[in-house]
Amino acid sequence: MTEPILRVRNLRATVAGQQVVEDVTFDVPATGVTAVLGRNGVGKTSTLKALLGLYDRTGEVTLAGERIDRLSTDRIVRRGVGYVPEDREVFAGLTVAENLRLAERDASPRRELVADLFPDLVKRSAQRAGTLSGGQQQMVSLARALLNDNRLLLVDEPTKGLAPKIVTEVATALAEAAASAPVLLVEQNLEVISRLATTVVVIDAGRVVHTGDAAELLDDPDRIQRLLGVHTSENAA
C-alpha cells in the first residue's frame, strides 16, 4: 500500500455552535476516486467543508504528510486542493471567462484541457455565469478546479439536479480529472459511483461507519440498503 494522500483523524466541526461533524476518521488513497456515501444530512458536505477549513474544526488532517488542519482555506487550496462545491457556487455576476480567470492559480493553467473537456464554455465565455443552465454552471465549477494542477480534488455532489445526459458528461469529466489527481467525491447517484469510485467511505450521523473497496460494497445490495437506506433500483436515474 502506498501512503494515502489525505489522512483524516478525529475530525470534528461546528457551525454556529452546532456540531455538524463528529469524530470522522478515514484515509483517501493516492490514486482513484474515493466516494463519501451516506443519507442526506449525515454530514458529508460538512466533512468536505471542514477539511477545507470553511467550518471551524478540530482534529488532525494531513495532506501528503503535511498537517493542514490549522491552515486557512486559501492556504490549503494553494497546497494543491481543488474544490467543486455543492450547488456549484459560481459567481453569478461574473462572466464565464472571469469565473475561470479568478480560479487560475498556477503559472501555466491548463486552459487547453478545460477547453477540450467543456467546449460549450469557450463559446459562452462572455456570458454571465448566473444566466447559465445548471449543467453549464456545474461545468464552470468543475473547470475552475481542473484549471490547476491539484494533488487532491474535493468534489461535492456534482450531478445533483442535473439531467441524465449532463450527468454522463460530468461523470466523463470527473473520470478525466481522476486520471491526474485523486478525487474525494460526495455523490448520491449510485450509477456515477459505480462508474467512478474505487474506494468508499460511508458516513452516518456524523461518523464513519464503513470504509472499503467500492466494488465490494456495490456488489452487496443488502449492505447498501442497510448503510444507506436506499434501494439500488431507485437510484438508476
Added chain:
Amino acid sequence: MTSQPTTQQTSTPPDRATAPLPHDENVPTPARRRWLMLAGGFALVVLLACLPLLAISLPGVLPGPTYTPGTLQVLALALLVGALALSYHLLFGVAGLLSFGHALYFAVGVYGLAIVLDRTDLPLLPAACVVLVGGIVVAHVVGAISLRVTGISFAMVTLAFAQAGNVLVRRNPAGATGGEEGLALDTTHVPDALVGVMNTRNLYWLALVVLVVVYAVVLWVERSRAGHVAAATRENEMRVRVVGGRPYLVKLLVFVVAATLATAVGMAYLLLQSGAVPRVTSADFTLTLLVMVVLGGVGSRWGAVVGGVLYTLLDQRLGALAASEAIAGLPSVLRVPLSEPLFILGTLFILVVLFLPGGIAGAAQRLSHRRRREGARDLMEESA
C-alpha cells in the same frame, strides 16, 4: 463564527479525556449562588441608599465626601446612566438588536417632560405619564419600521431615525426645544423636594429607585417567555420561525420595553440636570451607551450597570484630569490626547473589544471560574 453579540461562550468541546471534577462542598450550587447574589444585591442597594447619610471619601474617584451635593449629583448621574445602559442591554445583549438610535427614546423622556412641564399646567406625575405614553408610541412606530430589516441595516435605520430627532430638536420648532441652547426645567409644577441643590439627595434616591425599577423590569423581561424567545431569536432566527415563534413581534416588544425604560430614565435625568441639552439626542450619545454595555460585558445585566457607572465616573474624572496642572505641563504629543476624555475612553473601548472579550463581566467570570477550579483541585489533592 460569533456574529451574534453574545457573551463570549467558551466554545471548546468538552474535553473527554479529563474525568469530571468531584462535587465540591465549598462550591455554591446554582440555587445557593442565586441566593447569595440576591442578598448581595440587596445589601448593595441598602448601602447605596445610605450613602447620602454617610461621609465616605474616595479621593480621585469622587469629588468630595458622599453627603455633599456635588458628589451626590455625580453619583446620581452615574446611577441613571447605569439604568440607561441597562435598558440598552435589553436591546443589544438580550435580543441582539444593534441599535444606533437608542438616544432617541431617552431624549423623548428628557425633552418630552421638559416641554410638557413648560407648556402645560400638568403636575409632575400626570406629565410624566403623558410623556411615557408618547415614548411608547414613538418606539412602536420606529420599531415597527426598522425591524423590517436586520443586522447592520437595522443599525443604520435606527441611527437615521435618531438623527431625525436630533435635527428636530436643534431646529427648535415653535421655540419648543430651545435649539442649540437647550431647554431649562420649568420647576413650577415640580414638587419642592426635587428642586434645588439642597435636595440633591432626594434626586439621588430617585435615581436609585429608577435604577432598581429598571433592573427589575429587565430581569422580568429576560425571565419571561418573550425574553427567552428574544434570546433564541438572537441565536438563530430561522429556527424560532420554524418552531412557530414570531420573532418580529417579540423583537418589537423588547424594542418598545427598552425604549420605554429609556424614556423613564430620561425624565429622571431631566429632573437631576434641571435642563435638556441637544447632546442627549445625538448619535454620539447612543454610541457612548454602546461603549458602556460592551465595556461592562455584552449580555450581562450587572455588567451593563457597572459599565454605565464606570463610564460616567471616568468621564467626569478624566474631564477634571484634562483641566489639571499635571496635564498642562506635558509636551503636546501627550497633552492633546490626555486632555480629551473621549479619546481615552474610545481607546479604552477599542482595547476592551480587542483583548477583553466579554468586558468586565467576562473577565470577572473567568477569574471566578479559575478560582473555583483551583479550589476544586486543592480539594482533590487533599483527598488523594
Added chain:
Amino acid sequence: MSTIVLLLITGLGLGALYFLVASGLSLIYGLMGVLNFAHGSFLTLGAFAGWEVARRLGADSWGIFGLALVVGAAVGAAFAALTELLLVRRLYERHIEQVLVTVGLALATVALFEGTWGSDPEFIEGPAWLRSTTDVAGAPIPNDRFLAIGAAVLVLVGIVLFLRYTRFGLIIRAGVENRAMVTALGIDVRKAFTLVFAVGGAAAGLGGVLASQYFGYVSPHLGAHLLIFAFIVTVIGGLGSLTGAAVAAVLVAVLQQFANYYWGVGDLVVVLLLALVLLVRPSGLLGRSA
C-alpha cells in the same frame, strides 16, 4: 426656473460628496460585512490634511489645491489601510466586534481632532474660481459644486474601471458575491480587504477636501455629519451596490435640497424616504434581495 436649476446642481454637488463617502462604505460592507463607523474620520483627516497643505503653501493656486486633493486622498487611504491592518483584521469574521472597533476609533479620533485643531470650524480658502459662480440657465451656481460633481464622476468611473479590469477588482466583485468561495479558490481575500479600505479611504479623503470647499470650513465633525447621510444613502441604494450608492446619493441629496428650500425639512424628508424604501424594498433600490 433658475431656482430649480440652482437647487438641482447644488443637490448634485452634495450628492457627489455623499457618493464619495458612500462608495467606500458600500464596497467595504459588500466585501467584508463591516459597517465602518470610522469612515467619517477618514474624511475629516483628509480634509484637515488638505487644509494644512493649503495653509502652509498658499491657498489660492490651482497647483497647491491639486496637491491638497492628492494629499487628502493619500492620507485618507493610509489611515484606512492602517485601520484595516491593525484593528479590523484582528477580528476576522466577527462582524459586530469589527463594527464596535470602528465605533471606538471614530469616538477617539474625533476627540483627537478636537484636541489638535480645536472644536470650532476653521474657514477655508482656495483658488478664487471656486469662490465665484457660473451662470447656468440664469442661475448663479457656486463653482465648487462643479468641482465636486466632476470629482465624484471621476471616482465612480475610476472605481468601475478598477473593478472591471484588474485582478483585484475581479476578486472584490467575486468576494462581494461569495467570500467563502473566493478563499476556496486559493485566494487570500484579506489582501482585498486592505485594498477596499484603502480605496474607500482615498475616496473619503478626497471627499473631505472637496466637502470643506463645499461648506466653506473644516471641523472635527465634518465627517460625522456626512457619514450619517452616507449611511442612509448606502441603505437606500442597497448595501454593497456601487451603482446603487451613486443613484441613491443623487436622489437623497437633490430631494434634501428641494425639501430644505421649499419647506425647510430636508433632513426629515430623507429619513422618511429611507422609511418608505425599507417598507417597499427592504434590500434597497439595487440591493440583492436576500
